Amino acid sequence: MFNHERVRNHEGDALMEIKMNPLSPESRKTKPADESKLGFGKFFTDHMFTMTYQTDRGWENAEIGPYRPICLDPTAMCLHYGQEIFEGMKAYRGRSGEIYLFRPKENIRRMNASAERLCMPALDPDVFMEALVKLVLLEKDWIPHGRGTSLYIRPTMIATEAALGVHPSDEYLFFIIVGPVGAYYPEGFQSDENFTSARNMFDQCVAGQGPARTRGIMRQVFMPVRLP
Numbered sequence: 057m058f059n060h061e062r063v064r065n066h067e068g069d070a071l072m073e074i075k076m077n078p079l080s081p082e083s084r085k086t087k088p089a090d091e092s093k094l095g096f097g098k099f100f101t102d103h104m105f106t107m108t109y110q111t112d113r114g115w116e117n118a119e120i121g122p123y124r125p126i127c128l129d130p131t132a133m134c135l136h137y138g139q140e141i142f143e144g145m146k147a148y149r150g151r152s153g154e155i156y157l158f159r160p161k162e163n164i165r166r167m168n169a170s171a172e173r174l175c176m177p178a179l180d181p182d183v184f185m186e187a188l189v190k191l192v193l194l195e196k197d198w199i200p201h202g203r204g205t206s207l208y209i210r211p212t213m214i215a216t217e218a219a220l221g222v223h224p225s226d227e228y229l230f231f232i233i234v235g236p237v238g239a240y241y242p243e244g245f246q247s248d249e250n251f252t253s254a255r256n257m258f259d260q261c262v263a264g265q266g267p268a269r270t271r272g273i274m275r276q277v278f279m280p281v282r283l284p
Contacts, residue, residue, distance in 0.1 A: 072115065072116075072118050072180075072183050073118065074105075074118045074119065074120060074186065074187060074190065075118065075119040075120070075121070076119075076120050076190070076194075077119060077120065077121035077122070078102075078103065078120070078121075078194060079102050079103070079122050083102075084102045085101075085102055087197070087198060087236075088236060091200045091201065091202040091205055091236075091238065092202070092238070093238075094200065094205060094236050094237055094238040095237070095238055096208070096237045096238060096239075096240050097208070097235070097237065098235075099235045099236055099237075100123055100233055100234070100235035101123060101195040101198045101233075101234050101235055101236075102122065102123055102195065103120055103121060103122060103123055103191060103194055103195060104120070104121070104122075104123045104124070104191070104231055104232060104233045104234075105118070105119070105120050105187045105188075105190075105191050105231060105232040106118075106119055106121070106229065106230070106231045107119070107183075107187070107229075107230045107231075108216075108227070108228070108229055108230075109177050109227065109228040109229075109230070110226065110227050111226040111227075114177075115177070115179070115180070115183070115230070118183065118187065120187070120190060120191055120194060123233065126229065126231070128216060129216075129218035131218045131219060131220055132214070132215065132216050132217070132218060133215040133216070133217050133218075133219060133225040134214040134215040134216065134225075136220060137215070137222060137225075138174075139174055139175075139176060139214070139215035139224065139225055139228075140212065140213065140214045140215065141167060141170040141171060141174060141176065141212070141213050142167075142210060142211065142212040142213075143163045143164075143166065143167045143170075143209075143210070143211045143212075144163075144208070144209070144210060145157070145158065145160060145163045145188075145208075145209040145210075145211070146158055146206040146207065146208055146209060147192045147199055147206060147207040147209060147234075148199070148206050148207075149199045149200070149201055155192065155193070155196060155199060157188070157189075157192070160185060160188060161181070161185070163211070164179070164181050164184050164185065165181070167179065167184075167211060167213070168181070171213065174224075175224040176213060176215070176224070176225075176228060177228060179213070179230060184211070187232060188209065188211070188232060191232055191234060192207065192209070192234065195207070195234055198234070198235070198236050199236065200236045200237075200238075202238075204238060204239045205236065205237065205238050205239075206236075206237060207234050207235070207236055207237070208234065208235055208236070208237040209232065209233075209234050210232070210233050210234070211230070211231075211232045212230070212231055212232075212233075213228055213229070213230045213231075214228065214229050215227070215228055216228060216229050
């Protein structure tokens, strides 16, 4: 049974209806019991936010529903031409149980800058923020309590038009997934020659596309971090 909630901007105008389609309690996953073994990017919650875009219709079909696989045509343009952007954000649990988001407006601003750089459609900041808050609150029981832990948030936009040929896509999917994480470097961060090489390759990649957070931005570091 859907619970419909309508997003409004700061002026009070209705923007978009977000459909809430939560899983029943008995259908939800078992949460990790040992926060010291969370790692990074290994666990994901029960729900995700999705929204689709078509050039002639704009953004639509905003929904928070079950976490699930994404179905793509083999010719989806994100797979061939790299039209994909993302952000990395975190929600934290305070000492008294309150929930904090760290500078979400800055991440939203940067994601729209990335979208502009890759000729992708802008996201309404109010809709983005409302979807983010609703998803985090729905999954608040997944936010870990331990020192150095958080709920990692990964907003992503991908080009989904089924077509070959170098041109900006006419169709997109925006989604947000979240999951509990520990420290990215559980033993503490230490710089070495491999890190310096990775940093140099990363900087070269960034220099070619500005500060946009794109699909290819991290691939430059794979080889250096594998070196003995």
